[in-house]
Amino acid sequence: MDIFVRNLDTSDIPEVLQIINGCPHLEAHSPFIYWILSNYFTNLSVVALHKNKVIGFSSAILSSNSKKKLAYIWQVGVDINFRKKGIGKRMIKEILCNFEKHNIESVEFSVPPNNFASLKMFQKALSESSYQIKEMADLNISVKNINWTESHRHFTANLINQKH
Numbered sequence: 001m002d003i004f005v006r007n008l009d010t011s012d013i014p015e016v017l018q019i020i021n022g023c024p025h026l027e028a029h030s031p032f033i034y035w036i037l038s039n040y041f042t043n044l045s046v047v048a049l050h051k052n053k054v055i056g057f058s059s060a061i062l063s064s065n066s067k068k069k070l071a072y073i074w075q076v077g078v079d080i081n082f083r084k085k086g087i088g089k090r091m092i093k094e095i096l097c098n099f100e101k102h103n104i105e106s107v108e109f110s111v112p113p114n115n116f117a118s119l120k121m122f123q124k125a126l127s128e129s130s131y132q133i134k135e136m137a138d139l140n141i142s143v144k145n146i147n148w149t150e151s152h153r154h155f156t157a158n159l160i161n162q163k164h
């Protein structure tokens, strides 16, 4: 199958929203957030295309509160008709390659406890890119005054040949 992965462009935003809206576990942000990702996190957000149509999206953001260069991979989604074809893994690998340009040393990601597909995809993409993954304490996030809570399994991954 002919799949092309490239950096997110603002013109992709309507199709990215469609992909995210079709994904369990993901919540679409406002178009403005995707605009920020494409303009201020350039090289860190990617889309997968089939016949010029967006069929996958993934993004990452850089941490500003860590001593080491750290990125968090965020919102990976693939069109339901294109899942289990290696596209999620390919997008993550593309982002990991782009991390080299930013001297990123560590990657973090989190997955809902029952999301086996996502965990498997991260494990495969990171281990095939020479990252070693370690599970950290679960993330139990809550914002009390709006009664919002979420629980995720939380992971960190470091390039195997780097000292930490």
Ligand SMILES: CC(C)(COP(=O)(O)OP(=O)(O)OC[C@H]1O[C@@H](n2cnc3c(N)ncnc32)[C@H](O)[C@@H]1OP(=O)(O)O)[C@@H](O)C(=O)NCCC(=O)NCCS
Residues within 6 Å of the ligand: 023, 024, 025, 026, 075, 076, 077, 078, 079, 082, 083, 084, 085, 086, 087, 088, 089, 090, 110, 111, 112, 115, 116, 117, 118, 120, 121, 124
């Ligand atoms: C999670 C998701 C992005 C994975 O994308 P994908 O393109 O289907 O995954 P890939 O085809 O790249 O699979 C990568 C690896 O995970 C495995 N995998 C993927 N989905 C799987 C599933 N449902 N069950 C078991 N293994 C699975 C694949 O077999 C593959 O392993 P391999 O390299 O040994 O073949 C996709 O399922 C999705 O969009 N889900 C809904 C949104 C979501 O949950 N996002 C993540 C939120 S944390």
